[in-house]
Amino acid sequence: MRSGLVIAMNTFQEAIRRKFFWVVFLFALVAIASANLFSGIAPGEEKVFVFDFGLGSITLFGMLIVVFLGATMIPSEVERRTIFTILSKPVKRWQFLLGKFLGLSLTTLVTVAAMGILLIAVHAYVAKGFDANVCKAVILSFFQLLIVGAIALAASTRGSLAFNIVFAVLIYFVGSQSSSLLTLAEPEKHIVGERAQHLETVSWKVYAFRGVLKTIYWFVPHLDNFDVRQAVVTEGVVPWQTLVNCILYGLLYCLIVLLVAILLFQDQEF
Amino acid sequence: MSEESKEVIVELRNVRKEYPTGWGGTILALDNVSFEVYRGEIFGLVGPNGSGKTTTLKLILGLIFPTAGEVKVFGSTPYDIQVKNRIGFLPDGPYFYDFLNADELLDFYGRLFGYSKSERKEKTEELLELVGMKQFRKMPLRNYSKGMMQRIGLAQALINDPELLLLDEPTTGIDPIGAHDIKQLMLKLRDQGKTIFLCSHLLADVQMICDRVVILNLGRVIRKGTIKELLEPTAVTEILASEVNDEALQRIAAIGATTTKTDSNILIRLKEHEKTPDVIDVIRSFGGHVISVSQVTETLEDVFIKAVRESGMPETT
Numbered sequence: 001m002r003s004g005l006v007i008a009m010n011t012f013q014e015a016i017r018r019k020f021f022w023v024v025f026l027f028a029l030v031a032i033a034s035a036n037l038f039s040g041i042a043p044g045e046e047k048v049f050v051f052d053f054g055l056g057s058i059t060l061f062g063m064l065i066v067v068f069l070g071a072t073m074i075p076s077e078v079e080r081r082t083i084f085t086i087l088s089k090p091v092k093r094w095q096f097l098l099g100k101f102l103g104l105s106l107t108t109l110v111t112v113a114a115m116g117i118l119l120i121a122v123h124a125y126v127a128k129g130f131d132a133n134v135c136k137a138v139i140l141s142f143f144q145l146l147i148v149g150a151i152a153l154a155a156s157t158r159g160s161l162a163f164n165i166v167f168a169v170l171i172y173f174v175g176s177q178s179s180s181l182l183t184l185a186e187p188e189k190h191i192v193g194e195r196a197q198h199l200e201t202v203s204w205k206v207y208a209f210r211g212v213l214k215t216i217y218w219f220v221p222h223l224d225n226f227d228v229r230q231a232v233v234t235e236g237v238v239p240w241q242t243l244v245n246c247i248l249y250g251l252l253y254c255l256i257v258l259l260v261a262i263l264l265f266q267d268q269e270f
Numbered sequence: 271m272s273e274e275s276k277e278v279i280v281e282l283r284n285v286r287k288e289y290p291t292g293w294g295g296t297i298l299a300l301d302n303v304s305f306e307v308y309r310g311e312i313f314g315l316v317g318p319n320g321s322g323k324t325t326t327l328k329l330i331l332g333l334i335f336p337t338a339g340e341v342k343v344f345g346s347t348p349y350d351i352q353v354k355n356r357i358g359f360l361p362d363g364p365y366f367y368d369f370l371n372a373d374e375l376l377d378f379y380g381r382l383f384g385y386s387k388s389e390r391k392e393k394t395e396e397l398l399e400l401v402g403m404k405q406f407r408k409m410p411l412r413n414y415s416k417g418m419m420q421r422i423g424l425a426q427a428l429i430n431d432p433e434l435l436l437l438d439e440p441t442t443g444i445d446p447i448g449a450h451d452i453k454q455l456m457l458k459l460r461d462q463g464k465t466i467f468l469c470s471h472l473l474a475d476v477q478m479i480c481d482r483v484v485i486l487n488l489g490r491v492i493r494k495g496t497i498k499e500l501l502e503p504t505a506v507t508e509i510l511a512s513e514v515n516d517e518a519l520q521r522i523a524a525i526g527a528t529t530t531k532t533d534s535n536i537l538i539r540l541k542e543h544e545k546t547p548d549v550i551d552v553i554r555s556f557g558g559h560v561i562s563v564s565q566v567t568e569t570l571e572d573v574f575i576k577a578v579r580e581s582g583m584p585e586t587t
Contacts, residue, residue: 002384004377007382013369014369082366084359087333088331088333088359089430090354090383091350241443267335
């Protein structure tokens with residue numbers, strides 16, 4: 001495990017010395033800090049606007065950082081041949097991969113924490129008080145990004161850079177619509193009334209399509225559960241139970257993705 | 271010491287390696303390769319481009335897997351962590367994390383071996399001194415020249431005081447003094463009991479410092495043995511003589527020697543060394559003069575080129 005932690009720290013160190021990281025990170029901070037300036041376009045809804053805009057910025061810029069870093073992680077090691085000297089040292093392949101993931105997680109944590117603290121401060125300024133929901137939403141954003149990072153890293157064990165980026169972004173978008181997938185796959189559970197009568201007369205092709213959608217639903221991360229912006233606006237609160245469930249789900253999903261990544265990486269040749 | 275009594279450090283047995291080429295096809299990189307590397311020797315692996323040197327090195331390091339056959343390092347699989355604790359590796363044209371400087375790089379590799387902070391500091395000082403990089407220790411690696419990168423690569427390969435050192439083109443890109451220092455270091459490490467596995471295109475260097483050599487070509491071992499075993503069969507006696515008349519030349523040819531006229535002298539080459547006195551007698555009896563007698567062998571480069579040509583392959587190195 002020692003080797004994994006050494007690689008994690010090195011990965012973090014490398015990430016924060018990249019120009020790309022700082023450009024995106026500083027841009028995100030500027031966007032969040034200036035949320036208050038734009039809140040005038042929604043009179044009376046300044047708090048909601050700052051929350052919405054700030055959290056959206058964290059997700060967008062965090063996504064850019066996590067996808068780029070995750071997707072380039074293994075291909076750049078192979079391309080620069082740095083992996084040759086690392087794997088010739090007493091480092092097991094799973095330790096190397098775990099170290100890379102931990103390094104990516106630490107980078108994401110530091111990035112989201114900095115952006116989150118700024119958002120909490122700007123929101124507190126506009127709302128004239130601290131709102132725990134913003135804090136919870138930022139924590140959920142972190143775990144959402146962690147899942148996407150794990151997927152990008154897993155893809156990078158086998159895929160090319162372009163494939164890894166497209167794959168991770170695609171999974172993010174599909175995952176963000178996972179509940180819509182379920183609605184399409186199981187309309188009988190979601191559609192009631194007169195329209196429900198038509199559901200019984202569908203062809204086998206529609207059944208097959210629903211089967212595909214349901215399969216996709218089970219495989220993609222349910223990232224929309226992590227987006228509590230709507231819940232905060234309508235219900236005014238993010239339940240602790242939601243927070244705990246999402247964190248546990250996020251950790252479990254990352255663990256499964258990492259296990260798959262380790263299996264893919266174990267017999268990879270360099 | 272006989273080969274049977276020497277400790278085998280690296281062993282390849284009937285190793286075959288195929289790489290997939292897509293669409294179900296494969297390309298053969300190594301075919302039935304077998305050899306051993308013994309403790310305390312400098313072992314040279316030479317061959318033209320695409321002969322399978324890097325593939326062999328990667329198999330020994332556990333970076334790739336053999337399609338058939340067996341690779342053993344210290345009697346175990348190359349994937350064993352205990353094995354990796356005992357080896358050092360310098361890749362060809364080494365690349366390292368270029369955001370680090372020399373101090374940070376050696377500290378990073380030292381951490382991977384679990385050394386304490388004081389041990390890492392001590393080793394860093396010692397190795398930077400050894401490879402002559404102390405004055406560049408704070409310079410980011412991205413600003414290093416190829417030769418500087420090679421030197422720091424050698425330092426990281428030595429960080430764990432390895433029993434087996436695998437070096438891929440260690441003197442490439444290094445100035446003559448640096449290259450000389452590295453060769454001296456290899457000899458010194460061998461004298462300390464280390465085993466060195468050297469892949470190099472510089473055949474003169476290999477001839478100078480290696481104890482045993484394997485020549486690979488298109489994935490097959492085409493020659494192997496000690497430098498002496500490879501070069502001795504090529505040894506000939508050269509006799510330089512003057513005033514050798516035609517009759518004497520006929521007699522010399524009958525003994526089995528070849529003759530070449532050089533200005534006013536004659537160069538006589540003889541493979542059967544024991545017939546040297548007969549040739550000298552013939553020269554003298556016909557009034558000729560012997561200027562010099564010497565025994566010459568071909569160089570490893572000559573042997574290499576011949577071996578590669580005999581196996582019908584290109585000899586670009």
